[in-house]
Amino acid sequence: MKSDDAAFSEFVQTTGTRLLRTSVLLAGNAADAEDLVQVAYEKAYKNWSKIHAADHPEAYVRRILVNSATSRWRKTRSRPRVASDDVDRRPPDGLAGKNEQVDIRGDLVRALATIPAQQRAVLVLRYYCDLPEAEVASLLKCSPGTVKSRASRGLEKLRISSGLSGYNLKSSPANLIDQNVRSTS
């Protein structure tokens, strides 16, 4: 039993931050995200011996997480709350004049929180978790075609509501963020 606990603890240490970040994007705010992750891990812990023996325990917990986020949204029928504190709005060191990038992140997360849960889940799994379409389809129990159409609709909504298309993105956010990471590290 103790070895099971140790293995579980190690599993949480390894995967927790990744899943929590996914959860923040799904839930739209840190408090709900932490609740979702805790629920997912609790469920996993109850069946740990079975999950531990599976090939991809993290995929199992991620599935619980996504399902919990979607069903929570269905129950409340409200969009996730987005607390402004949950989004990193600080001007990165060395990029004090690049507030535009911070605005983009905030706008994106806020816009993400306003699109339907299924589309949000697809976008997060596809573009944050970098899962292939087939795996997203399997996780969400839908067809790859549905994943494609949800991703397309979700991106379109993001494009409209986040106002990203209005930014001057001559230097791509990826580049700026990479610079930022380099300058802070």
Place this chain on the structure above:
Amino acid sequence: MTATFESQVRSAMTAAVRDVQLPAGFAERIITTPKSPQLSYRARFAVTVAAVLCLASAGVLLGGEVPGRSPDQAWAASIASVTPQPSDKKVSLLDVSGLSVTFLPDDVRAPVGGMSFIGSAGPGYSLTSQLISGNGQAPPQGAERPPGERSLTVSVLRGPKADLSHIRATMFMGATEDTSLAGAPAVRSVIKSDGGAKHLYWQIAPGVVAHVGALGLDNEEVVAVAAGMRPASDQVAGAGQP
């Protein structure tokens, strides 16, 4: 363009949650939380159904005012307890929760034949209603009323919507005029629909409204019917007095 936007989304997502870290001791928190016994979906469903049935049988969910009896059962009991009294020409209308009113037909010169239950007033109301018609039968649904027919419907409405302002706004869409009956606020319908029926509602108490609907009677007669209705406690002391 789409590929560029996708890469922007990807980067922005990564950057937005870059500083999010799992709190320390998260795993320990889960491990040390005592496991609560979890019921299966089927067991939870069974428990829910049992609870609903218990509440329903207690009359809580169905809005029955008599614990242990559904409104329909209470209605049946109420109707059974109504007895025409031809000797003194009084008809006692007893509602489900004990408020009884006395209709004195002589005062309004309305023919009293028989009585029949005519239905409920919809959500928000608990209704006690009696139809007193010339031939003693409730008219069939959609049937033409014989010319010159005189009939009366006497009701007591209870519940959160049993309020004159609500009746004014919803039942007649404002087509009412304010009046009073023995000092109590009342409203009278002024619409010409419903086969020319006249309706008078007056507030007996908060959440309790009495109603007289009449066909073939003029306003004075309707007021006289209303004035002839009494709570049961007044029946002995002063029947017939407004």
